[in-house]
Amino acid sequence: MTSLPLSVVIPCYNEEACLEELHARVSRAAQAVSPAGYEIVLVNDGSRDSSWEMMQKLSARDPHVVAINLSRNHGHQLALTAGLDLCSGDRILIIDADLQDPPELLPAMMAEMDRQKADVVYGLRRARAGETAFKRATAKMFYRGLSKLSDIEIPRDVGDFRLMSRRALDALLSLP
Ligand code: UDP
Numbered sequence: 001m002t003s004l005p006l007s008v009v010i011p012c013y014n015e016e017a018c019l020e021e022l023h024a025r026v027s028r029a030a031q032a033v034s035p036a037g038y039e040i041v042l043v044n045d046g047s048r049d050s051s052w053e054m055m056q057k058l059s060a061r062d063p064h065v066v067a068i069n070l071s072r073n074h075g076h077q078l079a080l081t082a083g084l085d086l087c088s089g090d091r092i093l094i095i096d097a098d099l100q101d102p103p104e105l106l107p108a109m110m111a112e113m114d115r116q117k118a119d120v121v122y123g124l125r126r127a128r129a130g131e132t133a134f135k136r137a138t139a140k141m142f143y144r145g146l147s148k149l150s151d152i153e154i155p156r157d158v159g160d161f162r163l164m165s166r167r168a169l170d171a172l173l174s175l176p
């Protein structure tokens with residue numbers, strides 16, 4: 001498989017309202033850090049809206065876009081794994097489609113990976129914009145429970161938004 005400097009992998013479920021802006025903003029960020037080449041891997045996780053039609057149009061218009069269609073809804077993590085399995089970047093940015101995490105942080109995340117020779121650079125949520133008090137409370141409980149269960153320190157309020165090295169991704173993908 002030929003490798004690219006950068007893959008951006010995005011699981012999508014009913015994201016028709018976000019896809020245009022997502023594509024524009026992710027493209028700008030990817031172009032800025034990786035003008036030599038990148039791919040934007042959009043995984044349609046059995047959306048019931050027009051997400052898949054929009055993805056096909058984006059991929060027809062922009063050769064950087066790889067659109068993947070799952071047979072039905074498999075859930076966020078499986079959709080993400082499908083995209084990670086198929087991507088070919090030396091570095092991989094994972095981001096949600098809903099733009100709660102800003103793709104504009106990519107240059108800073110790249111610089112941090114270079115500077116610290118890190119395998120993973122996490123984005124940390126400073127505020128949970130647009131989330132209900134219930135969601136914030138359950139998220140807090142989740143991260144508390146998670147840290148009790150684990151001997152390893154797991155950063156709180158860290159979602160999937162992260163930049164990974166190929167080395168880290170291959171280690172992740174080697175797990176059953
Ligand atoms: N998603 C998905 N399959 C699902 C549910 C969500 O692929 O069954 C995608 C969704 O489109 C988004 C990401 O996974 O890009 C995170 O979903 P959401 O924003 O609903 O999760 P939260 O922000 O609550 O963690």
Ligand code: MG
Pocket residue numbers: 096098100
């Ligand atoms: Mg979200």
